[in-house]
Amino acid sequence: MRRFLKAAGTALAAAACLAASVHAASAEGPKLRHVAVEDQPASPVGPLGGLGVVSFAPALLASVPDPDRSPAGTNDFGCKPSAAHPYPVVLVHGTFENAFDNWSGLAPVLKKAGYCVFALNYGETRPHALIKAVGPIPASARQLAAYVDKVRSATGAAKVDLVGHSQGGGVMPQWYLRFDGGAAKVHQLVGISPSSHGTTLLGLIHVADAILAVAGSAGKPLGLDSPAAKDQTVGSPVLHRLYARGDTEPGVTYTNIVTKTDEVVTPYTHQYLTAGPGATVHNILLQSVCPLDITGHLGSSYDPNTYQLVLNALDPAHAHPVRCALMLLPV
Numbered sequence: 001m002r003r004f005l006k007a008a009g010t011a012l013a014a015a016a017c018l019a020a021s022v023h024a025a026s027a028e029g030p031k032l033r034h035v036a037v038e039d040q041p042a043s044p045v046g047p048l049g050g051l052g053v054v055s056f057a058p059a060l061l062a063s064v065p066d067p068d069r070s071p072a073g074t075n076d077f078g079c080k081p082s083a084a085h086p087y088p089v090v091l092v093h094g095t096f097e098n099a100f101d102n103w104s105g106l107a108p109v110l111k112k113a114g115y116c117v118f119a120l121n122y123g124e125t126r127p128h129a130l131i132k133a134v135g136p137i138p139a140s141a142r143q144l145a146a147y148v149d150k151v152r153s154a155t156g157a158a159k160v161d162l163v164g165h166s167q168g169g170g171v172m173p174q175w176y177l178r179f180d181g182g183a184a185k186v187h188q189l190v191g192i193s194p195s196s197h198g199t200t201l202l203g204l205i206h207v208a209d210a211i212l213a214v215a216g217s218a219g220k221p222l223g224l225d226s227p228a229a230k231d232q233t234v235g236s237p238v239l240h241r242l243y244a245r246g247d248t249e250p251g252v253t254y255t256n257i258v259t260k261t262d263e264v265v266t267p268y269t270h271q272y273l274t275a276g277p278g279a280t281v282h283n284i285l286l287q288s289v290c291p292l293d294i295t296g297h298l299g300s301s302y303d304p305n306t307y308q309l310v311l312n313a314l315d316p317a318h319a320h321p322v323r324c325a326l327m328l329l330p331v
Contacts, residue, residue, distance in 0.1 A: 043320040044112040045307045053104035055302050063100040067121075067130040071103040073111030074119040077154040081116050087161040087187045088151050089314065091119040092144060092173055094166030094301075095133045095195070095228050102165055105302040106310065110163075113311060116155055120147040123172075123228060133167055134226035137238050140167075141176040148176075148185055159187040161314055165301040166264075169256075170195030170271075171232055175242055183249035190255045190313050193262055193300045194271055197243060198234035250278025255313040257306055259286045264297040284309060290324040303327055 053059045063069060074091065081088055089110055093102035099119040110117045122143040123133035133140065148160055162173050169191025176182040177189065231238040248254055258271045265271050268285075275281040286293050286305060295303045304325045312319035 043308060043311065043323075044109050045304055045311065045320075045323070053302075055105075056101060056298055059101040059104040062104070063098055064130060067098050067100075067128055067132070069100045071100050071107040071119055073108040074099070074103070074117045076116070077118075077151075079116035079155065081155055081157050082114055085113075085115045085315065086157065087159055087314075088116040088118060088155050088157050090144075090148060090151055090160050090162050091117065092162055092164035092168030093119070093121070093133060094164070094168050094193075095123075095226075095232070096131050097165070098130065098132045102168070102301055106163070106307055109307050109311070110314075113315075115314070116157075118147075118151050120144065122147070125226075133172075134228045136227040137167075137172050137175050137231040138179070140172050140228070141180050141182075144173060144176045145180040145182060148182065152185065159185055161188045161190065162186055163190045163192070163310055163314075164194065165192045166297065167195045167228060167232060169193070171198075171239070171242065174247075175238070177249045177252060178242060183252055186252055188253040188255065188313065190257070190310055191271070192257050192306055192310070193259060193265065193297050194256050195232050195265075196247070196256075196271060196273060198232055198236060198239045199265055199270075200234055246276040247273040248276040248279035248281060250276070253280040253282070255282045255284065257284050257286060257300070257309050257313075259293070259295050259297070259300050259303075261287075261294045262297045262300070282313065289322050290327075293324070293327040295327045299327070 053062070071091075079088070091099065091103045091107060093099050099121050103119050107117055107119060120143070121132050123135040123140040125134055151160055152158070162169075164170070164173055169189070172195075173182070173186075173189055174196065177186060230236060254273050254275070256271055256273060258265075258268055260268050262268045262271070272283040273281045286295065286300075286303070286309070289309065290305045293303065293305050295306070300306055305322050305327065308320060308322045312322075
């Protein structure tokens with residue numbers, strides 16, 4: 001039983017940057033405007049993805065000695081946004097992740113592109129925990145609200161752009177936009193494999209419930225009973241309240257970058273949002289842009305093809321074609 005619990009917990013922790021949604025949109029998503037490379041400055045995304053760490057596992061290991069460390073290129077509170085990039089970018093990590101292990105690939109790319117980049121840690125159950133974003137969604141949203149205000153005060157920017165993975169691109173910032181005044185302070189939310197509308201985690205949520213029923217407190221160190229996991233489970237009270245009046249807030253642009261091979265959000269089309277009054281939604285299927293990319297949920301924040309899609313979402317007037325790196329690992 002001990003071995004089974006450990007294996008199940010590892011599988012859940014590896015997969016459970018929880019994500020899902022209910023309202024499906026077109027699987028093709030919006031067409032990206034192709035911009036001739038010679039007409040634009042070079043993209044900061046190189047053939048191997050840029051300047052940072054290239055996968056989640058080494059970043060996780062590097063964060064063990066200091067789980068609160070900032071990814072390279074982030075959290076310079078003396079940074080002032082340029083006229084070209086007036087909105088500071090706030091990176092919001094996913095469930096069971098931290099800022100360093102989630103954003104050590106994308107953060108340097110955004111910094112090189114000329115953005116003021118910030119990355120918070122949130123949702124801890126104890127100080128300096130390696131595994132974060134496990135607290136209740138409403139409490140984490142209040143932490144995001146305070147952090148955005150801190151960034152706005154330091155930079156002088158009226159609004160920020162949020163770029164998040166899983167919980168950090170879905171349910172949690174959406175709660176902030178709806179209930180904590182975020183819609184007036186956020187220009188755009190870019191979700192990478194976003195956790196909208198809840199998930200059953202390929203049915204593993206029910207497996208987790210069964211494990212906890214048998215193992216009791218032995219399952220708790222695995223995070224199987226974390227408030228964040230429960231809040232992102234289909235049918236939770238948090239989800240009922242959040243989506244009771246639609247998916248979006250007026251004045252905010254939402255971009256969702258979705259991979260068909262997501263092993264956490266099933267079906268993958270559940271990650272899409274439907275635009276309500278005054279909002280704009282772009283649902284982008286990664287495989288409609290790069291058909292041979294089989295990146296999964298955990299690997300999506302380290303995918304160079306995703307990096308370019310994020311850059312294009314943040315600055316559509318200067319979008320570059322995605323140069324489709326071959327991604328053959330699902331995580």
